[in-house]
Amino acid sequence: MRPEAVAYRFRMEASTGASGDEIGLSERLRHIRREVERARSALLERWQEPARGPAHASVANLAAYIALRRNDLSELQLDLAARGLSSLGRSEAHVLETIDAVIEAVRGAPDADGARVRAAMERAAALLRARTDALLGPAPDSRWTRFLVTLPSRAAEDRDYVRELVRRGMDCARVNLAHDAEPAWEAMIENVRRAARDAGCECRIVADLCGPKLRLGAIAPGPAILRVKPERDPVGRVVRPAVVLLDGSGRRGEPASRDERGEERPARLAVPRPWLASLEPGDEIHFRDTRDRRRALVVRARTGANEVRCECEDGAWIAVGTALRRRRAGRSGPVVRTGDFVPPPGVIRVRTGDALLLTSGDRPGEPARRDDRGRILAPAHVSCSEAAVFPFLRAGQHVWIDDGRIEARIDAVDAEGAHLRVTQARAGGDPIRAARGVNFPETQLDLPALSERDLGDLDFAVPRADVIGLSFVQRPSDVDQLAAEIAARGRPGLGIIAKIETQLGIHNLPDILVRGMAGQPFGVMIARGDLAVEIGYERLAEMQEEMLWLCEAAHVPVIWATQVLETLVKQRLPSRAEITDAAMAERAECIMLNKGPYVFDALAMLENVVARMERHQKKKTAQLRALGWWERVQSLGA
Numbered sequence: 001m002r003p004e005a006v007a008y009r010f011r012m013e014a015s016t017g018a019s020g021d022e023i024g025l026s027e028r029l030r031h032i033r034r035e036v037e038r039a040r041s042a043l044l045e046r047w048q049e050p051a052r053g054p055a056h057a058s059v060a061n062l063a064a065y066i067a068l069r070r071n072d073l074s075e076l077q078l079d080l081a082a083r084g085l086s087s088l089g090r091s092e093a094h095v096l097e098t099i100d101a102v103i104e105a106v107r108g109a110p111d112a113d114g115a116r117v118r119a120a121m122e123r124a125a126a127l128l129r130a131r132t133d134a135l136l137g138p139a140p141d142s143r144w145t146r147f148l149v150t151l152p153s154r155a156a157e158d159r160d161y162v163r164e165l166v167r168r169g170m171d172c173a174r175v176n177l178a179h180d181a182e183p184a185w186e187a188m189i190e191n192v193r194r195a196a197r198d199a200g201c202e203c204r205i206v207a208d209l210c211g212p213k214l215r216l217g218a219i220a221p222g223p224a225i226l227r228v229k230p231e232r233d234p235v236g237r238v239v240r241p242a243v244v245l246l247d248g249s250g251r252r253g254e255p256a257s258r259d260e261r262g263e264e265r266p267a268r269l270a271v272p273r274p275w276l277a278s279l280e281p282g283d284e285i286h287f288r289d290t291r292d293r294r295r296a297l298v299v300r301a302r303t304g305a306n307e308v309r310c311e312c313e314d315g316a317w318i319a320v321g322t323a324l325r326r327r328r329a330g331r332s333g334p335v336v337r338t339g340d341f342v343p344p345p346g347v348i349r350v351r352t353g354d355a356l357l358l359t360s361g362d363r364p365g366e367p368a369r370r371d372d373r374g375r376i377l378a379p380a381h382v383s384c385s386e387a388a389v390f391p392f393l394r395a396g397q398h399v400w401i402d403d404g405r406i407e408a409r410i411d412a413v414d415a416e417g418a419h420l421r422v423t424q425a426r427a428g429g430d431p432i433r434a435a436r437g438v439n440f441p442e443t444q445l446d447l448p449a450l451s452e453r454d455l456g457d458l459d460f461a462v463p464r465a466d467v468i469g470l471s472f473v474q475r476p477s478d479v480d481q482l483a484a485e486i487a488a489r490g491r492p493g494l495g496i497i498a499k500i501e502t503q504l505g506i507h508n509l510p511d512i513l514v515r516g517m518a519g520q521p522f523g524v525m526i527a528r529g530d531l532a533v534e535i536g537y538e539r540l541a542e543m544q545e546e547m548l549w550l551c552e553a554a555h556v557p558v559i560w561a562t563q564v565l566e567t568l569v570k571q572r573l574p575s576r577a578e579i580t581d582a583a584m585a586e587r588a589e590c591i592m593l594n595k596g597p598y599v600f601d602a603l604a605m606l607e608n609v610v611a612r613m614e615r616h617q618k619k620k621t622a623q624l625r626a627l628g629w630w631e632r633v634q635s636l637g638a
Contacts, residue, residue: 025079026106032071033099039067047511050518058127058555059514064095065553066510090621092552093124127555132589134521135467135495135557136172137202145586145610146171147603148206148559152595153180156187163195168603172204174592175465177457178213189464206497207461209454211471212447213530216401217383219346219365219434225290226255226267226341228316241311242266244297246285248273249306253341263597266309270339271324279308284327289316348380348432350422355379356408358399358438359417360387365434381417384438392443393418402436404533439533441503449478450485458485467495469525474504476515483519495521497559501530506543513554523589524551528562548587552619557589568605569596582606586613587620 043063050059068091077087085105091098097120133139136146149170155162165173173192175185189205196203231240243266247253256267279285285297297310320340326333348367350356355368357379365382384390390413399408399420407424449470450458461468470482479498486494498505498512505512509524516522526547532540544560551558565582568574582605585591591610593602615625 025076025083026103028076029099029103029106032068032073032076033096033103035071036064036067036095036099039070040064043067047514050514053518055514055517057123058517061093061095061124062510062513062550062554065092065550068095068099069549090619092549092620093128093555094120095553124555128552128557128589131517131521131555132523132557135204135497135523136590137204137466140169140171140201142607143611143614145588145614146590147606148172148174148561148590148592149599149603150174150176150593150595151188151192153184155191156180156184159191159194162188162191163198164600165603166192166195166199166201166203168600169607170203170603172206172467172590174206174208174469175461176208177461178208178210182460185460186464204466205464206467206469207457207465208469209457209461209471210451211449211454211473211499212386212445212451213471214389214438214440215385215435216432216438217362217365217385217434219348219382219432221343221346224320224341224343226253226269226318228267228295228312228314228318229256230313230315238313241313242315244269244310244312245303246271246276246279246297246308246310247306248276253339255342255344258597268341269318270341272336272339273306275326275334275336276306276308278333279326280328282328285310286325286327287316287318287322289322290319291317345433348382349429350380350406350425350432351429352422352425354422354425355411356420356422356432357381357417358420359383360390365432379419380432382432384417386447388447389440389443389445390418392445393440394443397440397442398423400439400441400533401432402430403529404439404537406430406432437530437533439530441534441536444504449473449475449481455485458489462486462489462491462494465494467497467521467523469497469499471499471527472501472505472530473498473512474502475508476511479512479516479522486520493520495523497523497525499525499527499561500547501527502534506531506535506547509547509550513551513556517554517556523557523559525559525561525592526588528560531562549620559590559592560585560588561592562594564591564593565602565605566594566596569594569599569602572598572601574602574605579605579609582609583613586610586617 040060040063043066044060047059047063050056068088073088077089080087080102086098086102088098088102094117097117101114101117139146147169149165149172151173173188175188177185192203192205228242228244230238230242233239245266245268247268247270251270253268253270257265279299281299281301283299285299287295289295293316295312295314295316297312299308299310301309303309318338320338322338323335324338325335346365348365355376359381361383363383366380368376368380369378370376393410393413395410395412397410399410399418400406401408406422408420408422410418411421412419458468468482468486470478473479479496482496483492486492496516498516500506500509513524524547526544528540528544531543535543548558564585565574565578567578582591586609591606593599593606596602
């Protein structure tokens with residue numbers, strides 16, 4: 001027997017004067033009922049003001065659920081199941097009514113038609129439905145679960161793209177205020193509003209504040225080198241030459257990349273316009289790259305007034321000022337030099353065992369400096385976006401970088417910053433890039449819930465959005481502060497989403513729920529990205545379940561977020577685990593998709609999976625609809 005169950009039995013024996021074997025099932029249930037009532041009353045005394053407010057029924061049920069789950073009920077569960085009775089495992093939304101119904105069933109005097117529990121279930125479902133509608137808008141006809149989609153920068157310029165998102169099932173649009181700027185946000189919101197009007201539906205705007213998200217600072221850009229890389233087969237033969245655009249418009253060159261649609265953008269080289277005008281298809285442009293290797297570009301077509309498309313069948317590294325010589329019919333033309341181009345973003349590559357200095361200043365990060373023999377003269381360094389964290393850091397604490405991809409330990413903290421030692425990275429090293437997240441899961445940080453930037457962003461968001469999302473909510477006072485700032489800007493009824501992504505946020509979740517639902521429309525986001533880093537990946541599955549149960553007990557809508565169908569969104573091919581995750585997400589009131597080139601495919605897949613699962617499952621309760629699939633299988637085999 002588990003230690004918690006043993007402790008519970010000892011309490012039962014002490015209160016009843018009987019041994020564990022002599023205590024009847026009915027008496028054990030009544031004892032639990034009394035314990036739940038006592039603990040519930042104590043919690044309601046603590047939550048006096050919310051308990052008397054409009055959310056009193058939900059506050060009372062939440063208190064009862066917390067009181068019930070303080071006991072280890074595993075042994076009782078088995079005894080009830082053996083008698084074919086309710087195991088209390090689906091009592092979240094109506095705790096006391098379920099306990100009473102089970103007691104009556106054990107005593108042989110059940111509520112014949114289950115009217116009381118059914119009424120309690122209907123009241124709880126109505127409360128959750130009303131609160132979800134108030135926060136996220138009405139549900140579509142095809143499903144109960146809403147879809148929240150993070151808008152990319154493209155949504156500010158491409159109205160057809162936003163219109164297609166709405167048509168494909170986007171019920172709420174997330175404007176991430178950590179990216180872009182006010183003109184882009186304004187355009188995104190206007191495009192969503194227009195698309196919803198045209199479609200005759202409602203699509204809520206969720207403006208997501210940065211909150212105290214800790215990020216790495218800028219990293220010095222890499223050298224201005226343009227790499228040309230053709231595609232080769234397994235034995236090294238070129239199957240697709242690299243494409244390079246020669247540009248005479250005066251704009252800077254840039255390396256090859258992909259746009260938000262996932263489409264390739266070729267590398268671009270700046271060249272003098274008069275020389276570009278003289279080029280013809282078939283011309284060869286000869287040069288030596290940074291490794292002093294002879295290379296050639298072949299002109300294929302003129303694709304614009306100031307643009308020529310070339311191909312290269314050899315890899316090359318091209319620097320600013322590289323000499324280019326045109327050859328036509330074996331004869332050479334004049335020499336010109338390449339112009340400036342955008343250097344690639346800075347990257348610091350670290351390996352296990354490397355030193356890394358985390359600083360509080362604005363100095364751009366740089367890789368380690370080495371001498372001619374490769375010995376380190378100065379370790380790599382990068383800054384943290386929030387200088388206020390450094391007084392809380394201590395030697396021995398762990399630091400996670402880039403959503404947990406890189407783990408480090410603090411060796412020392414001094415006037416320079418925090419001296420880290422990388423303890424986990426891939427064998428070939430991992431890149432550190434600017435603006436990536438940094439987490440301190442073992443450090444109790446006392447940072448304000450709203451930064452100066454957040455307060456400025458609220459000035460924009462409050463008049464325009466339907467819901468405000470706050471990252472890294474850790475205390476009930478964080479919700480109070482946001483609600484006060486919203487009210488000060490003239491919209492006290494604006495919805496709030498508390499994003500739970502730290503250990504302290506989980507610990508304080510009951511108080512956060514009570515404070516949040518006592519006022520404006522309110523919901524909770526299980527932000528699984530930072531949450532996994534903060535509590536450990538191995539605990540994530542357990543904690544997201546417990547958060548779902550607690551929110552159901554409070555009749556508060558939940559948003560299931562982070563990496564839902566991530567590889568489908570990014571690469572158009574979902575993993576099997578992601579499909580299972582999407583099916584599990586149906587138990588939440590809303591599912592969030594991140595931006596990516598294949599988000600339309602992800603919406604279609606999510607619509608299919610969620611619609612199917614809603615016929616089988618409602619929260620934790622199996623609907624037990626007929627399994628027609630097995631009948632078909634049997635008929636085929638007959």
